[in-house]
Amino acid sequence: MSKLFRAVIMGPPGSGKGTISERIAQSFGLKHLSSGDFVRENIAAKTEAGVQAKTYIKKGLLVPDLVMTRLLLPRLEEMTKYSWLLDGFPRTLAQAEALNSACDLDVAINLNIPLETLKERLRHRWIHPPSGRVYNMCFNPPRIQGIDDITGEPLIQQEDDRPEALVARLRHYKDVAKPVIDFYKAKGILYTFSDTETDQIWPNISTLLSTKIPTIQSDARCASTH
Numbered sequence: 001m002s003k004l005f006r007a008v009i010m011g012p013p014g015s016g017k018g019t020i021s022e023r024i025a026q027s028f029g030l031k032h033l034s035s036g037d038f039v040r041e042n043i044a045a046k047t048e049a050g051v052q053a054k055t056y057i058k059k060g061l062l063v064p065d066l067v068m069t070r071l072l073l074p075r076l077e078e079m080t081k082y083s084w085l086l087d088g089f090p091r092t093l094a095q096a097e098a099l100n101s102a103c104d105l106d107v108a109i110n111l112n113i114p115l116e117t118l119k120e121r122l123r124h125r126w127i128h129p130p131s132g133r134v135y136n137m138c139f140n141p142p143r144i145q146g147i148d149d150i151t152g153e154p155l156i157q158q159e160d161d162r163p164e165a166l167v168a169r170l171r172h173y174k175d176v177a178k179p180v181i182d183f184y185k186a187k188g189i190l191y192t193f194s195d196t197e198t199d200q201i202w203p204n205i206s207t208l209l210s211t212k213i214p215t216i217q218s219d220a221r222c223a224s225t226h
């Protein structure tokens, strides 16, 4: 019997979590679970957790741990039959501990990207808020500038992707993520990838996962949710 595979991907804003998660999902047939997508779905469905989350997001804050775990852990319970990769969670040690109580992880991928690279990327990042689709005007531009490929709706640039807000955001990320990184290091499942380009990092991640996911059976595989 093959075992299901469970991984998380961590990294500062703009480090390529979403981009790399999509590649992993496509190449290895895992479900790509994005905490940001879960939050947006809950907001759209006006669930209790969604209504609470919205008040924080409107202020540009992280959603509190308790609200976040209440929103996310039931979704993971629906995934017991699948291998998955979780993107955007955990962001804090409390979240990592809650996740640890719910399931055993095989791998924690940590993206370590220089600050200047992050600033440059996020300066060019445009998003389609209703879907969470992300574009970069240089790396993966939309077909028509400023317009979402799928819906034809306008793209926006997030306030907190602007260079002035970014430095504070990255400092905050480092403070909060450090204990999470140490937590996974102590468990022996942390794999850190450092480079300025996703295309350089990707072959190394792919090689790692090829050794870790050799026996996933076809019934445990599934397409990405995106």
Ligand SMILES: Nc1ncnc2c1ncn2[C@@H]1O[C@H](COP(=O)(O)OP(=O)(O)OP(=O)(O)O)[C@@H](O)[C@H]1O
Binding pocket: 011, 012, 013, 014, 035, 036, 037, 039, 056, 057, 060, 061, 062, 063, 064, 068, 088, 089, 090, 091, 092, 095, 132
């Ligand atoms: N694990 C989490 N803990 C707390 N808040 C979260 C978490 N995941 C998502 N959120 C909330 O949902 C919002 C959207 O999340 P999402 O990951 O899509 O975007 P983001 O914060 O712009 O991340 P990044 O810039 O790293 O891509 C976040 O800004 C945050 O308020």
Ligand SMILES: Nc1nc2c(ncn2[C@H]2C[C@H](O)[C@@H](COP(=O)(O)OP(=O)(O)O)O2)c(=O)[nH]1
Binding pocket: 011, 012, 013, 014, 015, 016, 017, 018, 019, 020, 121, 122, 124, 125, 126, 134, 135, 136, 137, 138, 139, 140, 196, 197, 198, 199
């Ligand atoms: N120039 C350049 N841009 C990249 C690279 N990898 C990802 N990007 C772009 C896509 C996005 O616009 C932005 C951030 O990527 P993302 O996948 O949304 O990151 P994350 O915030 O989910 O961690 O950077 C890359 O390797 N080079």
